[in-house]
Amino acid sequence: MAETWLPWCQKRPGDRSRTGYLLKSTRSLAEIRYQVNHSAEGWETYLRAGSAPGASWTFSNLQGGKMYQHFPLELPTWTSGGRRQNIDGCAAETEGVAGQPMNAAQVANARRLYSDLNRLCPNMRIPLLGEGFREHGELTNGYTACPSGRIQPLYDSYKVAPPAPEPPPQEEEDVTRYISFRGHREVYALAGGTLEHVPNGTIMNAQVDGKWPVEQHDKNDPDAAKRRTARMLLNLPSHFNTVPEALGGL
Numbered sequence: 001m002a003e004t005w006l007p008w009c010q011k012r013p014g015d016r017s018r019t020g021y022l023l024k025s026t027r028s029l030a031e032i033r034y035q036v037n038h039s040a041e042g043w044e045t046y047l048r049a050g051s052a053p054g055a056s057w058t059f060s061n062l063q064g065g066k067m068y069q070h071f072p073l074e075l076p077t078w079t080s081g082g083r084r085q086n087i088d089g090c091a092a093e094t095e096g097v098a099g100q101p102m103n104a105a106q107v108a109n110a111r112r113l114y115s116d117l118n119r120l121c122p123n124m125r126i127p128l129l130g131e132g133f134r135e136h137g138e139l140t141n142g143y144t145a146c147p148s149g150r151i152q153p154l155y156d157s158y159k160v161a162p163p164a165p166e167p168p169p170q171e172e173e174d175v176t177r178y179i180s181f182r183g184h185r186e187v188y189a190l191a192g193g194t195l196e197h198v199p200n201g202t203i204m205n206a207q208v209d210g211k212w213p214v215e216q217h218d219k220n221d222p223d224a225a226k227r228r229t230a231r232m233l234l235n236l237p238s239h240f241n242t243v244p245e246a247l248g249g250l
Protein backbone atom coordinates (compact mmCIF):
# COMPACT_ATOMS: atom_id res chain seq x y z
CA MET A 1 0.00 0.00 0.00
CA ALA A 2 1.23 3.42 -0.87
CA GLU A 3 1.34 5.61 2.20
CA THR A 4 0.59 9.28 1.93
CA TRP A 5 1.88 11.46 4.72
CA LEU A 6 1.63 15.20 4.43
CA PRO A 7 5.07 16.67 4.91
CA TRP A 8 3.90 19.75 6.79
CA CYS A 9 2.23 17.67 9.48
CA GLN A 10 4.06 16.19 12.43
CA LYS A 11 4.08 12.41 12.05
CA ARG A 12 2.76 10.67 15.16
CA PRO A 13 1.84 7.13 14.15
CA GLY A 14 -1.17 5.67 15.90
CA ASP A 15 -2.18 2.08 16.53
CA ARG A 16 -2.96 0.58 13.14
CA SER A 17 -4.96 -2.25 14.62
CA ARG A 18 -7.59 0.41 15.19
CA THR A 19 -8.08 1.24 11.53
CA GLY A 20 -9.76 -0.32 8.52
CA TYR A 21 -12.45 -2.95 8.19
CA LEU A 22 -12.85 -6.57 7.46
CA LEU A 23 -12.05 -7.02 3.77
CA LYS A 24 -11.42 -3.29 3.58
CA SER A 25 -8.25 -2.53 5.43
CA THR A 26 -7.16 0.29 3.12
CA ARG A 27 -8.57 2.74 0.62
CA SER A 28 -7.25 4.50 -2.42
CA LEU A 29 -6.95 8.26 -2.52
CA ALA A 30 -9.71 8.25 -5.14
CA GLU A 31 -12.10 6.96 -2.47
CA ILE A 32 -11.69 10.02 -0.28
CA ARG A 33 -14.46 12.50 -0.97
CA TYR A 34 -14.61 14.84 1.97
CA GLN A 35 -12.96 16.03 5.14
CA VAL A 36 -14.60 15.59 8.52
CA ASN A 37 -13.50 18.07 11.15
CA HIS A 38 -14.46 16.83 14.57
CA SER A 39 -14.59 18.50 17.93
CA ALA A 40 -12.09 16.51 19.96
CA GLU A 41 -13.68 17.44 23.27
CA GLY A 42 -10.19 16.96 24.54
CA TRP A 43 -6.65 18.10 24.45
CA GLU A 44 -3.28 17.36 22.96
CA THR A 45 -2.32 14.86 25.66
CA TYR A 46 -5.22 12.70 24.53
CA LEU A 47 -4.99 13.46 20.82
CA ARG A 48 -1.31 12.75 20.36
CA ALA A 49 -1.85 8.98 20.40
CA GLY A 50 -4.02 9.14 17.29
CA SER A 51 -6.21 6.36 18.61
CA ALA A 52 -8.06 5.09 21.64
CA PRO A 53 -9.98 1.89 22.24
CA GLY A 54 -12.49 1.68 19.42
CA ALA A 55 -11.44 4.97 17.88
CA SER A 56 -8.80 6.44 15.62
CA TRP A 57 -8.37 9.65 13.63
CA THR A 58 -6.04 10.67 10.88
CA PHE A 59 -5.19 14.22 11.97
CA SER A 60 -5.09 16.21 15.19
CA ASN A 61 -5.50 19.92 14.61
CA LEU A 62 -4.06 21.65 17.67
CA GLN A 63 -4.94 25.05 19.03
CA GLY A 64 -1.27 25.98 19.15
CA GLY A 65 -0.99 25.56 15.38
CA LYS A 66 0.53 22.10 15.11
CA MET A 67 -1.07 19.45 12.98
CA TYR A 68 -0.40 15.81 13.76
CA GLN A 69 -0.85 13.05 11.23
CA HIS A 70 -1.34 9.67 12.83
CA PHE A 71 -2.06 7.41 9.87
CA PRO A 72 -1.45 7.57 6.14
CA LEU A 73 -4.41 8.81 4.16
CA GLU A 74 -4.93 5.29 2.85
CA LEU A 75 -6.03 3.92 6.22
CA PRO A 76 -9.71 4.46 7.09
CA THR A 77 -9.88 5.62 10.67
CA TRP A 78 -12.71 5.05 13.10
CA THR A 79 -14.16 8.38 14.00
CA SER A 80 -16.96 9.63 11.78
CA GLY A 81 -19.73 7.29 12.86
CA GLY A 82 -19.68 4.39 10.48
CA ARG A 83 -17.87 2.36 7.89
CA ARG A 84 -19.14 4.29 4.89
CA GLN A 85 -18.18 7.74 6.17
CA ASN A 86 -14.89 6.49 7.59
CA ILE A 87 -13.93 5.30 4.11
CA ASP A 88 -15.29 8.32 2.25
CA GLY A 89 -14.04 10.86 4.74
CA CYS A 90 -10.69 11.99 6.02
CA ALA A 91 -10.97 12.83 9.69
CA ALA A 92 -9.31 15.54 11.70
CA GLU A 93 -9.88 16.04 15.41
CA THR A 94 -9.99 19.68 16.42
CA GLU A 95 -8.41 20.24 19.80
CA GLY A 96 -10.67 21.94 22.32
CA VAL A 97 -14.23 21.62 23.50
CA ALA A 98 -17.68 22.85 22.65
CA GLY A 99 -17.85 26.59 22.91
CA GLN A 100 -14.40 27.08 21.43
CA PRO A 101 -14.67 27.88 17.75
CA MET A 102 -11.71 26.87 15.66
CA ASN A 103 -9.03 29.46 16.15
CA ALA A 104 -7.15 31.07 13.28
CA ALA A 105 -4.31 28.53 13.41
CA GLN A 106 -6.77 25.66 13.27
CA VAL A 107 -8.63 27.22 10.38
CA ALA A 108 -5.34 27.57 8.54
CA ASN A 109 -4.49 23.92 9.21
CA ALA A 110 -7.90 22.71 8.12
CA ARG A 111 -7.70 24.77 4.96
CA ARG A 112 -4.27 23.44 4.18
CA LEU A 113 -5.49 19.92 4.74
CA TYR A 114 -8.42 20.46 2.42
CA SER A 115 -6.13 21.95 -0.17
CA ASP A 116 -3.84 18.90 -0.04
CA LEU A 117 -6.72 16.46 -0.15
CA ASN A 118 -8.18 18.32 -3.07
CA ARG A 119 -4.88 18.05 -4.88
CA LEU A 120 -4.20 14.42 -4.01
CA CYS A 121 -7.67 12.90 -4.13
CA PRO A 122 -9.31 13.10 -7.55
CA ASN A 123 -12.85 12.77 -6.18
CA MET A 124 -12.58 15.30 -3.41
CA ARG A 125 -15.64 17.53 -3.38
CA ILE A 126 -15.82 21.28 -3.28
CA PRO A 127 -15.09 23.12 0.00
CA LEU A 128 -18.66 23.54 1.17
CA LEU A 129 -20.42 22.02 4.15
CA GLY A 130 -22.29 19.00 2.84
CA GLU A 131 -19.80 18.54 0.01
CA GLY A 132 -16.07 18.55 0.67
CA PHE A 133 -16.77 19.15 4.36
CA ARG A 134 -19.07 16.89 6.33
CA GLU A 135 -19.84 16.84 10.02
CA HIS A 136 -20.01 13.99 12.47
CA GLY A 137 -23.47 14.92 13.70
CA GLU A 138 -24.85 15.18 10.20
CA LEU A 139 -23.27 11.87 9.17
CA THR A 140 -24.96 10.15 12.11
CA ASN A 141 -28.34 11.86 11.92
CA GLY A 142 -27.68 13.86 15.03
CA TYR A 143 -26.39 10.98 17.11
CA THR A 144 -23.61 13.22 18.37
CA ALA A 145 -23.34 16.93 19.10
CA CYS A 146 -19.91 16.91 17.46
CA PRO A 147 -18.63 19.29 16.22
CA SER A 148 -20.86 21.66 18.20
CA GLY A 149 -20.60 24.48 15.71
CA ARG A 150 -16.89 24.76 16.30
CA ILE A 151 -15.97 24.46 12.63
CA GLN A 152 -17.98 27.46 11.48
CA PRO A 153 -14.93 29.74 11.14
CA LEU A 154 -13.53 27.31 8.58
CA TYR A 155 -16.67 27.39 6.49
CA ASP A 156 -16.85 31.12 6.82
CA SER A 157 -13.32 31.42 5.56
CA TYR A 158 -14.43 30.02 2.21
CA LYS A 159 -17.29 32.39 1.80
CA VAL A 160 -16.67 34.96 -0.80
CA ALA A 161 -17.08 38.38 0.65
CA PRO A 162 -20.00 40.13 -0.96
CA PRO A 163 -18.86 42.79 -3.33
CA ALA A 164 -18.38 46.11 -1.67
CA PRO A 165 -21.30 48.41 -2.29
CA GLU A 166 -20.77 50.51 -5.32
CA PRO A 167 -19.48 53.89 -4.31
CA PRO A 168 -21.88 56.60 -5.28
CA PRO A 169 -20.96 57.81 -8.72
CA GLN A 170 -18.55 60.64 -8.52
CA GLU A 171 -20.07 63.80 -9.74
CA GLU A 172 -18.44 64.29 -13.04
CA GLU A 173 -16.84 67.61 -12.87
CA ASP A 174 -19.17 69.74 -14.81
CA VAL A 175 -16.89 71.19 -17.37
CA THR A 176 -19.66 73.18 -18.81
CA ARG A 177 -19.56 76.57 -17.28
CA TYR A 178 -21.86 79.39 -17.69
CA ILE A 179 -20.12 82.57 -17.38
CA SER A 180 -21.81 85.86 -17.16
CA PHE A 181 -19.74 88.80 -17.83
CA ARG A 182 -20.13 92.34 -18.66
CA GLY A 183 -18.33 93.65 -21.57
CA HIS A 184 -17.76 92.59 -25.06
CA ARG A 185 -15.11 92.04 -27.59
CA GLU A 186 -13.02 90.52 -25.00
CA VAL A 187 -10.69 87.79 -25.84
CA TYR A 188 -10.78 84.74 -23.78
CA ALA A 189 -8.57 81.89 -24.52
CA LEU A 190 -8.30 78.48 -23.09
CA ALA A 191 -4.94 76.88 -23.02
CA GLY A 192 -4.17 76.62 -26.66
CA GLY A 193 -7.77 76.95 -27.67
CA THR A 194 -10.46 79.42 -28.34
CA LEU A 195 -14.00 79.80 -27.26
CA GLU A 196 -16.53 78.38 -29.58
CA HIS A 197 -19.19 80.87 -29.08
CA VAL A 198 -19.32 84.28 -27.60
CA PRO A 199 -22.57 86.05 -28.16
CA ASN A 200 -22.06 89.63 -29.02
CA GLY A 201 -18.37 89.18 -28.83
CA THR A 202 -15.54 88.66 -31.10
CA ILE A 203 -13.28 85.81 -30.74
CA MET A 204 -9.68 86.51 -31.31
CA ASN A 205 -6.86 84.14 -31.11
CA ALA A 206 -4.88 84.30 -28.01
CA GLN A 207 -2.55 82.07 -26.18
CA VAL A 208 -2.38 81.78 -22.46
CA ASP A 209 -0.32 80.05 -19.92
CA GLY A 210 -3.01 78.89 -17.63
CA LYS A 211 -4.25 82.43 -17.42
CA TRP A 212 -7.14 84.18 -18.86
CA PRO A 213 -6.07 87.29 -20.64
CA VAL A 214 -8.85 89.73 -21.05
CA GLU A 215 -8.45 92.23 -23.69
CA GLN A 216 -10.89 95.08 -23.66
CA HIS A 217 -11.61 96.56 -26.99
CA ASP A 218 -14.41 98.67 -25.76
CA LYS A 219 -12.73 100.61 -23.06
CA ASN A 220 -14.10 103.84 -24.39
CA ASP A 221 -17.65 102.72 -23.99
CA PRO A 222 -17.98 101.13 -20.57
CA ASP A 223 -21.71 101.66 -20.43
CA ALA A 224 -22.25 99.93 -23.69
CA ALA A 225 -20.19 97.10 -22.43
CA LYS A 226 -22.32 96.84 -19.36
CA ARG A 227 -25.46 96.68 -21.38
CA ARG A 228 -24.24 93.85 -23.40
CA THR A 229 -24.18 91.29 -20.79
CA ALA A 230 -23.43 88.11 -22.47
CA ARG A 231 -23.74 84.66 -21.34
CA MET A 232 -21.32 82.21 -22.67
CA LEU A 233 -21.39 78.55 -22.72
CA LEU A 234 -17.86 77.38 -22.31
CA ASN A 235 -16.67 73.87 -22.72
CA LEU A 236 -13.70 74.01 -20.47
CA PRO A 237 -11.06 71.34 -20.36
CA SER A 238 -11.11 69.67 -17.00
CA HIS A 239 -7.82 71.18 -15.90
CA PHE A 240 -9.47 74.55 -15.79
CA ASN A 241 -10.82 74.60 -12.32
CA THR A 242 -10.86 78.24 -11.69
CA VAL A 243 -12.68 80.96 -13.34
CA PRO A 244 -10.86 84.21 -13.66
CA GLU A 245 -12.19 87.03 -11.70
CA ALA A 246 -12.10 89.03 -14.85
CA LEU A 247 -15.11 87.06 -15.99
CA GLY A 248 -17.05 87.82 -12.88
CA GLY A 249 -17.12 84.34 -11.57
CA LEU A 250 -19.51 81.57 -12.31
Ligand SMILES: [Zn+2]
Nearest residue numbers: 038039136146
Ligand atom coordinates in the same frame (compact mmCIF):
# COMPACT_ATOMS: atom_id res chain seq x y z
ZN1 LIG B 1 -16.86 13.78 15.99
